[in-house]
Amino acid sequence: MRRNAPALVAVALAALFFALLPFGLSDYHRGLAASVAVYLIAVLGLNVLTGYTGQISIGHSAFMAIGGYTTAIMSHYHNTNLILTLPLAFAITFGCGVLVGLPALRLSGVYLALATFALAVSIPQLPLKFSTFTGGSAGISTSKSVSNSWLYGVSWSTAAIAFLFTWLVLRGRTGRAFRAIRDSEVAATSSGVTLAIYKTLAFGVSAALAGVAGSLFVLATNGFAQPNEFSVTLSLKILVGAAVAGLGSLWGVLLGAAFIALLPTLSASAPVIGSAHGQDVVFGLFVIVVMILLPTGVAGLIPRLRRLRAKA
């Protein structure tokens, strides 16, 4: 505990900062800050799967869609308390994650990535097919709408819980098993790690986090769950966020989430090219430059800095 004193202080300060932040922001910016929390949970989820067990997934937008639609549908048809839909989404997407994780055991590397990609492409089409129930392309909305302050509070609290939860899971035996699997499946098995259980568990947890993020995502977009909100580009965005954060370590996720949440909006005001197109050009360039400069992401900076300090 003693060794972690500076880390604990940092965490406490961060908590204080985030608690006080909304008071200093305009309503619009509070909404923006809330979206950072939403992406943080999603990036956290992807990091658990790809960073810790090495299973690449480009399908997380599908899990977000499932979580988001759960919230919208439950609220729309059953008037469920919005906050209650969060653990519900968590449970449902956990189940979906396990369902996907089981066949995924047979695939590896690029094939897994493309299979999950297939998932991300296909799932958003389903609401279009069952449009009477799901509102089709127009989408379905929650029965209540929420304020940005409410959103900020709920999403950041959820993010904090999610972070704590993930940290606890990764700290113990499970985390070690995950890391062992990422580094060498063969070695992990010979050390007694049952691949099937841990890999599927990772998928489940990862999907569950994405599901919760999806629920909050829907709440953040006026309570509307629409198919085109959950396109493959969302999955790619989360992947970019996780890569910028640095896979295999939790410390960078905040920056990674901030990167994908804030940068597109900030680039929209880029004077160089002008209006909406500038956003894409600038964001795209930023992604490329960041990856070239920091191929192991923000989290990768820490070991690099340590090494530099050791040399000096």
Added chain:
Amino acid sequence: MTALLELRDVHARYGPVNALHGVSLTVDEGEIVAVLGANGAGKTTTLRAISNTVHRDGEIRFAGNALRGGPEAVARLGVAHVPEGRGTFAELTVWENLRLGAYTRRGNLKDDFARVGAYFPWLEDRRYQQAGTLSGGEQQMLALARAFMQRPRLLLLDEPSLGLAPLLVTEVFRIVKELNENEGVTVLVVEQNAHIALQLAQTAYVLEVGRVALSGPSADLQQHESVRRSYLGY
């Protein structure tokens, strides 16, 4: 005799691990030089330092000029490196492997193929066979043939006897000697089989823990007390 290859105080490392601690050696034109030593002594690393496939410091001169650039550049200067594991393109055919050997050469290759056929007559029948399906001995021969297609001035051989039955080892070394005597190819061979290496080479170096422990004419080394005990077994 002019020195074709000179190494002066060469250091080499794999990441943070140092493997060579100042190795110096000379290979004269037309010579066969052997590098001996136990596992981990730095023999393979020495060859890698020459072809620049490992991080290295120190001076390496080839035909009087500093040897610079990546392995492709070194190959273009006339150095053929047959690495550990032979560097065979297992997925490609025998013919394609030979053709790749001659990658740095321009012009018509008919003569080269004919010459290779003279040294390795059995290759002709196996032209279209997938190289990975050849036996160990055959792959070693193919590696030599491929190196010869390059018409190099200097041939670097990394443990050619590895994994081969004694009869094949003799055959391989016989061909190396022929290439040296008839075609004028200078050879630097790294070997664990000290016995046969010392019979083939005129000069030899013994490496221990990344340094040159002994060097001299093979005949002398064959008589040397510690060499006999450690590497020749008597």
Added chain:
Amino acid sequence: MVELVRKLPLPQRRLPASPVLLLLVAACIFLTVGSLRSTIFAQLTVAGVATGVVFGSLALALVLIYRATEVINFAQGEMAMAMVYVAYQLTLWGLSYWEAFFLTLAIAFVFGVVTQQVFIRPVQGRSVIAVVIVTVGLFILIDGLVEWKWSANQRFMQAPFGNKIYHVGSVPIARQDIGTIAITLVSVSALWAFFRFTKLGLGMRAGALRPAAARLVGVRTNALLAVGWGLAAVLGAVAGLMTEPAEYVLQPTLMQPVLLYAFAAAVLGGLESPGGALVGGIALGIFLNLVGQYVHFVGSVLQLPIAFAALLLVLLVKPTGLFGHRAVRKV
């Protein structure tokens, strides 16, 4: 640096496993019989080959890059789309369609080489994820640049083969479809010949299989990697230029669905197999047409998910694709 063996040498030549061959033969028989019995079936099959061949061409570009660098180029479709816009601009400046076509192919090659040297080379050695993300960044960047220069409005380009429809028996076959199949097959064959018969092609194959050994024989693997990207860009440009007439309009989202189907085709065929990518593409094209017509549940909405459901099924049975090999890793 001990070179890890990526694949063990296979004792047999690289033919797909017998069950796969049987499956293909059965499929061909099925298609022939169906075409003879129903005009619509035949029409859909031929049209399916035309769209499939385009998927296969883009899939081939993906496989080319994957074989050389183990990276999936997410920007392949957008690069192709940008080249179609270039061709469009050239026609606006007065060039005839075919002049623009060939000039665009040359420009595409340069574009591919430059992209690899400027954007990919800095991250190449470091981590696969980083390179993949760079391609994602390129996707976004190219999209933005195209929309900036030409806006997202729909544009019209003249159709290279016109709108004529031939009739073989009672089966209507569009001239455009024949043209598409011909052009794509010619370019794919040219590429195959390049790899099979030229020294450069052999060098590229060697560099993709065993980069360390290739460098030792003098292959400039880095330079050839750039050439590989250039060739992939050309293939993509061909795919794009053949997609445009089929879509009737040119807009920035032109290649996005094609890219998805190309991914499916590439994985279906097995990412290491160029032949597989082409066959996978054609199979997918025909499959989509037939399923869209005969399975009413699917319609047009579920076309994409159905394609991917089929892909997932194949992967479950054969995790490395139809023609892929199980890569054995040394422990």
